[in-house]
Amino acid sequence: MSALPGVKALVFDVFGTVVDWRSGVARDARAFLVRHGRADIDPHAFADAWRRRYQPAMEEVRSGRRPFTRLDVLHRENLDAVLRDHGLDPAGIPAQELDWLNRAWHRLDPWPDTIPGLIRLRARHFLAPLSNGNILLLANMAKRAGIPWDAVLGAEVAQAYKPQPEAYIRTAEVLALAPSEMALVAAHNGDLAAARKAGLRTAFVLRPTEHGPDQTTDTRAEADWDVVAASFEDLAERLGC
Incomplete structure (x- = not known):
């Protein structure tokens, strides 16, 4: 049983969530x-x-x-x-x-749980970045690190930067999905709030050292996101992958 029933695609914040x-x-x-x-x-x-x-x-x-x-x-x-x-x-x-x-x-490195978690999640979901990064940046990053995206979507696709609603809605349109069939995975509460407002489902993954050992932001889920996970592998477990 998945904690995100009906979700076909997982889209990911990248800087801080997927990579360090x-x-x-x-x-x-x-x-x-x-x-x-x-x-x-x-x-x-x-x-x-x-x-x-x-x-x-x-x-x-x-x-x-x-x-x-x-x-x-x-x-x-x-x-x-x-x-x-x-x-x-x-x-x-x-x-x-x-x-x-x-x-x-x-040339950023993924967190240790990123690749194994994405491999498990990909078995049941379409995976793509929903990042403010551009296509070449994200493609180079994925090629170097072995990030198993099904598609590389950069901000050029939406012609908008998060948290503008167009960044989320146009990504769903490109994937021929309703916003509710897509979930944003992010370590940032503000990003998830904007995604939810645009109609997406939400998954918070904790990254407590994104800003170093003394991080004070995004140290916990600040809303009732659809899923709250400690890692990508924990997320895979919660989604039945």
Whole structure:
């Protein structure tokens, strides 16, 4: 018996839910900063600073002040700003070096339970990302890490960034499903709230160290989501997979 009867597709938040973005970005930032003589900069703090610019950059698009712009471009612009904040001039760094660091977001590692859990979930459900990431980023990530998506859907598909309702509704339309036949799996209560408002079912998976050992956000389910699980393998168990 599944805790999500009638759900045909599981769609996933990716950054933080499927992959550990903080450790992956910090790993590549450390190598970059050492190469450029700034081993004094904490790479995890650098990753956090880069991530803090994520929502404001997307809000420019969500608000209509800027046309839809894929996340790779927003990340690259944010990288320049974070480098300047840390006393590094991006104009003095070779473009290929900056592009390499920007692609850190393509090289993120999955959480230990991600792949085994997805393999089990895929036996009974169609799986795809519902992420603010762009198609190339998500495809490169999946190819490197062996993430078994049935389709790679980036934000270009919806031409909208979560939590805009179009991000959820247009994904369901692309998959020829009613929103209620699709469930969002996410470690973020706000994402799930927006998905529920758009008519999707919801599954919360706890990721208590997404923001490091002192995380204070999303440390528990904050609503009566359809499913609350400790891991992807726990989710598979609850869905009868």
